Amino acid sequence: MPLAGLLAGCAPLIPPTEQGSAATAPRPAPVASPYWKANGGYPSLAPLLRRVTPAVVNVAVISEVSLEDHPFLTDPAFRQFLEQFDIEPPAPEELRRRESVGSGVIVDARRGLVLTNAHVIEDARDITVTLKDRRSFKARLIGRDPGTDVAVLRIMPLEAPDLDFADSNALEVGDFVLAIGNPFGLGQTVTSGIVSAVGRTGIADDSLGELIQTDASINPGNSGGPLIDLAGRIVGINTALIGPSGGNVGIGFSVPSNRVQRAVRRMLGER
Incomplete structure (x- = not known):
C-alpha cells in the first residue's frame, strides 16, 4: 500500500522544531459563557445554578384530614384488637394532623408570588415557605387549580431572584x-x-x-x-x-x- 494510504486521515507530520513550538503555544481563552467555570477552566452548570437556585423554595404543609375513610376504622379485626386492650377507637369525625413537604418556585419576588403543586397544599391549615438562604415565611393560598395541579401562594414581598417562563x-x-x-x-x-x-x-x-x-x-x-x-x-x-x-x-x-x-x-x- 502506498505510504499516502497509510497516512490517510492522520494528523500531518510536524518537524521536531515545529512540534516544540506547537506544544508551548498558549491556549485560547474560553468564550464567555454561563456554563464555564472560570476558576477551574472547564464546562459546568454551577454558574447557571448559582443564579437560579435561590428562586427555588421548600414548601412545608400542616393539614388536617378526616379519619372517616380510614380503613382501620372499618376493619373488624382491628376493632377487636383495640377492645382486647380496652382502647377506645377514634371517632370517624376526628381529625388527624399531617405534615408533608414539597417544593416551589418564586415567579414574582416583588409581589411575593410562589408556585407549587395543588396536591402539595391540599387540605393545608398552615403553609411555610423556606428559601435556600433558610429564611422562612408563612404563606397564604391565593388559588388552587387541580386541573393543572398548580397552586399560587403569596408570601411577603422580598429581595430574591425570580424565574421567567419559557415557551x-x-x-x-x-x-x-x-x-x-x-x-x-x-x-x-x-x-x-x-x-x-x-x-x-x-x-x-x-x-x-x-x-x-x-x-x-x-x-x-x-x-x-x-x-x-x-x-x-x-x-x-x-x-x-x-x-x-x-x-x-x-x-x-x-x-x-x-x-x-x-x-x-x-x-x-x-x-
Missing part, C-alpha cells in the same frame, strides 16, 4: 433540562436530563392533560419545583413520577409552562 411549545425531545426541588425532604437538590417526550397523556387517569416527560430525576418532595432549560427559564412544574417502589426510575412528568401560566392568570384574575 413550552418550543420544547423538543432531546432538549436538556434540570429539575430542582426537595426530594424526600433532604433539602434543595438538582438533577439533570433531557426531555423524553412532549404532549404525554394518560397520566393520573388523564386528569392532568398533556405533560412533559423527562428522565431528570423527580422523586417525592420534588412536586411543585421547576423544570428549567439551560437558559434558567421555567419550562414546567414537576408534578408526578412513575416508579414501582415510589422512587425515580427515569420517568417523571411536568406541567408545561404555557399551561401553568394560563392557570396562574386565571387564579390571579388577570388576562
Whole structure:
C-alpha cells in the first residue's frame, strides 16, 4: 500500500522544531459563557445554578384530614384488637394532623408570588415557605387549580431572584433540562436530563392533560419545583413520577409552562 494510504486521515507530520513550538503555544481563552467555570477552566452548570437556585423554595404543609375513610376504622379485626386492650377507637369525625413537604418556585419576588403543586397544599391549615438562604415565611393560598395541579401562594414581598417562563411549545425531545426541588425532604437538590417526550397523556387517569416527560430525576418532595432549560427559564412544574417502589426510575412528568401560566392568570384574575 502506498505510504499516502497509510497516512490517510492522520494528523500531518510536524518537524521536531515545529512540534516544540506547537506544544508551548498558549491556549485560547474560553468564550464567555454561563456554563464555564472560570476558576477551574472547564464546562459546568454551577454558574447557571448559582443564579437560579435561590428562586427555588421548600414548601412545608400542616393539614388536617378526616379519619372517616380510614380503613382501620372499618376493619373488624382491628376493632377487636383495640377492645382486647380496652382502647377506645377514634371517632370517624376526628381529625388527624399531617405534615408533608414539597417544593416551589418564586415567579414574582416583588409581589411575593410562589408556585407549587395543588396536591402539595391540599387540605393545608398552615403553609411555610423556606428559601435556600433558610429564611422562612408563612404563606397564604391565593388559588388552587387541580386541573393543572398548580397552586399560587403569596408570601411577603422580598429581595430574591425570580424565574421567567419559557415557551413550552418550543420544547423538543432531546432538549436538556434540570429539575430542582426537595426530594424526600433532604433539602434543595438538582438533577439533570433531557426531555423524553412532549404532549404525554394518560397520566393520573388523564386528569392532568398533556405533560412533559423527562428522565431528570423527580422523586417525592420534588412536586411543585421547576423544570428549567439551560437558559434558567421555567419550562414546567414537576408534578408526578412513575416508579414501582415510589422512587425515580427515569420517568417523571411536568406541567408545561404555557399551561401553568394560563392557570396562574386565571387564579390571579388577570388576562
